[in-house]
Amino acid sequence: xxxxxxxxxxxxxxxxxxxxxxxxxxxxxxxxxxxxxxxxxxxxxxxxxxxxxxxxxxxxxxxxxxxxxxxxxxxxxxxxxxxxxxxxxxxxxxxxxxxxxxxxxxxxxxxxxxxxxxxxxxxxxxxxxxxxxxxxxxxxxxxxxxxxxxxxxxxxxxxxxxxxxxxxxxxxxxxxxxxxxxxxx
Amino acid sequence: xxxxxxxxxxxxxxxxxxxxxxxxxxxxxxxxxxxxxxxxxxxxxxxxxxxxxxxxxxxxxxxxxxxxxxxxxxxxxxxxxxxxxxxxxxxxxxxxxxxxxxxxxxxxxxxxxxxxxxxxxxxxxxxxxxxxxxxxxxxxxxxxxxxxxxxxxxxxxxxxxxxxxxxxxxxxxxxxxxxxxxxxxxxxxxxxxxxxxxxxxxxxxxxxxxxxxxxxxxxxxxxxxx
Numbered sequence: 001x002x003x004x005x006x007x008x009x010x011x012x013x014x015x016x017x018x019x020x021x022x023x024x025x026x027x028x029x030x031x032x033x034x035x036x037x038x039x040x041x042x043x044x045x046x047x048x049x050x051x052x053x054x055x056x057x058x059x060x061x062x063x064x065x066x067x068x069x070x071x072x073x074x075x076x077x078x079x080x081x082x083x084x085x086x087x088x089x090x091x092x093x094x095x096x097x098x099x100x101x102x103x104x105x106x107x108x109x110x111x112x113x114x115x116x117x118x119x120x121x122x123x124x125x126x127x128x129x130x131x132x133x134x135x136x137x138x139x140x141x142x143x144x145x146x147x148x149x150x151x152x153x154x155x156x157x158x159x160x161x162x163x164x165x166x167x168x169x170x171x172x173x174x175x176x177x178x179x180x181x182x183x184x185x
Numbered sequence: 186x187x188x189x190x191x192x193x194x195x196x197x198x199x200x201x202x203x204x205x206x207x208x209x210x211x212x213x214x215x216x217x218x219x220x221x222x223x224x225x226x227x228x229x230x231x232x233x234x235x236x237x238x239x240x241x242x243x244x245x246x247x248x249x250x251x252x253x254x255x256x257x258x259x260x261x262x263x264x265x266x267x268x269x270x271x272x273x274x275x276x277x278x279x280x281x282x283x284x285x286x287x288x289x290x291x292x293x294x295x296x297x298x299x300x301x302x303x304x305x306x307x308x309x310x311x312x313x314x315x316x317x318x319x320x321x322x323x324x325x326x327x328x329x330x331x332x333x334x335x336x337x338x339x340x341x342x343x344x345x346x347x348x349x350x351x352x353x354x355x356x357x358x359x360x361x362x363x364x365x366x367x368x369x370x371x372x373x374x375x376x377x378x379x380x381x382x383x384x385x386x387x388x389x390x391x392x393x394x395x396x397x398x399x400x401x402x403x404x405x406x407x408x409x410x411x
Contacts, residue, residue: 008278010186012208012279012304020309058293061303102297105290126286128293167309 001034003048003180005040007085008054009062013076018054020167021083022172037069045072048176050079053086054164058130060103061086067092081177083127087152087161091133094154101132107145111142115142115153117160117181118171125150125164133163186302188271188277188355189213191292194235195373196319196326196345197281197307197365203277203322203380204306206289213273214239214246215265221251221252230330230400234385237406238375240384247272263295270299277302283310284367312357312365323379325385326365330372331394335360338394341401345373374403383408 002025006018018034025032035044037053051073056063063070063085070089072081082090088098111121126146132148135141143151143162150163166173190202192214192221217234241247247269251261269275276298282289282305289305296303307315317327326345331337335356343349353364363370377384389405 010208010302012306015306015310016304016308023311057302057304058297060327104293104297106286121240122390124292130297153337175362 001029001047001049003044003051004032004033004034004143005053007053007063007089008036008038009060010057010116010131011086013057015061017165021054021174024167024171025178028175028178030178037063040072045066045076048078049128050078051081052174052177053080053082055084055086055128058128061087062114065096073159077157079180080160081097081158081174083167084163084165085092085134087163088131089154090154090159090161091135091139094138094140096136097134098131099134101148102155103127103129103144103145103148103163106169107164109143109145109150111143111151111176112137113142114150117142117151117176118170125166125169125170126161127164129163141171151185165166186210187212187274187373188245188279188302188304189215189266189273189275190279191281192216192235192239192344193240193281194375195281195329196324196375197283197315199281199324199375199378200305200315200319200322201279201281201304203378204383205304205381207278209277211244211279212264212267212275214242215261215269215278216246217258217265218247218248218250219252219258220250226407230372231403233402234374234406237385237408238381241377241381241408242318243382245273254379259291259295263298266301267299270301277304279304279306279311281307283312283315283365312363312367313350313354315365316345316353319321319345320331320347320350324375325377325384326373326375327401328371329374329403330399332372333362333368333370334396334397336362336371336397338392338399340371341392341394341399342390374401378404378410381411385409
């Protein structure tokens with residue numbers, strides 16, 4: 001079962017940032033459950049085999065005021081994919097700095113280190129991003145878009161993240177994350 | 186939150202509007218009236234009817250004319266949104282964008298510049314699911330523009346109902362046509378929806394059509410009690 005974490009502070013944003021991810025998982029015939037980060041419980045976390053933390057709209061930074069609600073991530077040994085705000089949360093949990101950096105629209109991403117999410121060397125992705133993650137020693141950069149580092153992997157845990165929204169132009173990144181040794185329904 | 190809805194009068198902007206009503210106060214509509222039939226951003230057929238639709242909903246509307254040139258119309262959109270923000274103390278904008286990265290990017294950039302929240306509640310929604318939701322919610326919708334093979338004159342003015350959805354679904358399988366017209370293949374006009382206080386009755390129209398491109402132009406409407 002995949003746990004989808006909704007970090008939107010506004011209910012209307014669910015349709016834009018969470019539902020498209022749910023739809024990709026449903027089409028891949030995988031089981032998932034969606035929870036808002038403020039209402040997550042131990043059972044949801046323990047039952048999850050994988051976790052996807054979705055993004056939210058550009059004016060929404062409410063999640064950064066509740067970082068204590070994400071502390072469980074550092075205590076689990078499960079694959080986690082952070083999308084945009086989700087990657088900012090992963091970075092913040094491990095002491096990375098968040099820098100003001102706006103990138104909106106379709107931009108080319110270049111892979112700088114081989115990884116299991118894509119076999120492509122470069123591709124276009126959709127960005128709705130206003131904070132860059134400055135990786136520290138815990139995270140490695142897998143991809144860049146211009147000067148923006150935008151795909152990351154934790155060095156020791158199975159944590160991955162991207163600052164673009166793969167659900168828009170690169171759904172295979174989400175399905176590749178899900179299908180790595182996941183049982184089909 | 187006080188939000189304004191970018192409104193073209195078609196099914197997508199109406200559905201986005203209705204969804205946003207469950208979460209926010211919709212205080213105005215915003216329409217760009219493009220003089221170019223090939224506008225990059227804005228729905229064209231019957232855009233003039235948006236004022237009557239706004240009346241039917243009981244909402245004010247901010248309208249602005251644009252020549253419809255590629256980047257110039259974005260400047261006009263920014264001015265229209267800026268005016269709506271000032272006049273109605275808006276905090277956010279809602280759009281009916283479904284698939285267009287081009288449209289969504291431009292509106293997101295304008296909202297960022299103006300310090301507004303931006304919501305796309307139909308974003309990436311499955312097109313058949315979208316059409317079914319419109320019918321299930323009992324919208325009265327007509328096809329007001331066709332712009333792709335094999336959509337012919339017969340589609341113009343036809344109601345969107347379950348039979349029409351099945352037909353569009355078949356055309357998707359046979360020709361790869363976007364059933365909800367997200368690639369600009371067809372345009373719609375909404376004449377009634379549950380949140381309309383009155384409905385529109387079309388009194389006069391004309392049809393222009395040639396080579397799989399045509400418009401059902403509404404010339405006169407009246408508002409009817411429901």
